[in-house]
Amino acid sequence: MLEDVNAAFERKDYQTAAKLIKQLLQDAPENPLVQFYLGQLYEVSGKRLAAEKIYRQVLRLTTNTKILTQARQGLQRLDDIKQEEKQRAIAQAIAEPNNTELGILVLKPISHDLKTKAAQNFAQIMGIDPYTARLILPSRCWRVYRLGKLGELEFYGHQLQQANIPCFWVRISQIEKIQVFQVKHFSVAQPKATVICCNQENQLGSLTFDWSEVTAKVMGMLPIFEQVVDVNARHQLERKTKTQDYYQFCDLHLPQRNCILRIYDNGYNYHDGLEIISKASQNTIRINWNNLTKWLDIQLPKVKLWSDFTPFGQTVLDNTELLNQITSHIHLFRREKTPWDSAFQLYSSLVFLK
Structure with a gap:
């Protein structure tokens, strides 16, 4: 009867094959070849998950x-079909306007x-092994997983x-459209706040906003690098770049205005404006900065604080292709460019857009 099943499959007589397999499952349900034919029947019927199992x-x-x-060979056929469908779906998604x-x-x-x-x-979705996944x-x-076409x-x-794997995606162009103002000092706090700030063209001006417009507060530390002389394992002097x-x-974040007010410890004028x-x-x-951030906490008691920048930054620093796409809007004196600056802009922008 097994030969008859094989012959039915060869002539694509799946109705006969199904009848024969039904009988064989009653007579020898644990026979591996019978089970294989059952899987093959599921495969030709389009029941791919059952066939794979x-x-x-x-x-x-x-x-x-x-x-x-x-x-x-059966598993390989199923995988080939899955990959073909995936590529067609991706091609269709990319073909949509703006999805490139x-x-x-x-x-x-x-x-x-x-x-x-x-x-x-x-692992199954991305085509990698479970250990790597x-x-x-x-x-x-958060972890930036992939840079690519939006579709x-x-x-x-x-x-x-x-x-049930939580994730989100954003356009790079959305990040670049966010305006970033460098805050010099607060001049008024109530009933609305006013900051003296510089825009992206370094033009000085003021911006007045209601505290209720602020939807998020993002804190982060950016390293200060210095060239130092160190002694290596051979007791020789050598120059190294270290975080000092x-x-x-x-x-x-003020999303209604599509802007970010950026404050940093060495750039805030503590002696000017509002005392x-x-x-x-x-x-x-350091004392002035701590007092300033405490004052902001009082003004924004219900605004969510985002402070996971450092672990986020450590996972994205090697992604130079991505970080080169991001304008940092951080104006620190540095002897060499560092990816940490663009990483902070990316982190803050993702919070802004999510």
């Missing part, structure tokens, strides 16, 4: 080389107890979301 089961049930080869724009796909943190299942789903999925903060990112993003200290940054800090001229910059 049966083929994988056959691989565990037998050591027969011929049956193993047939099951592997450059964008980024960002993975959100996922709890440890959900990570095993999520890694399996992520588990290493990629973040546990603490392709949307395709993968929707699949990931359907598999950090600049403190605080971004206030926020008493005896500012006698304090260190």
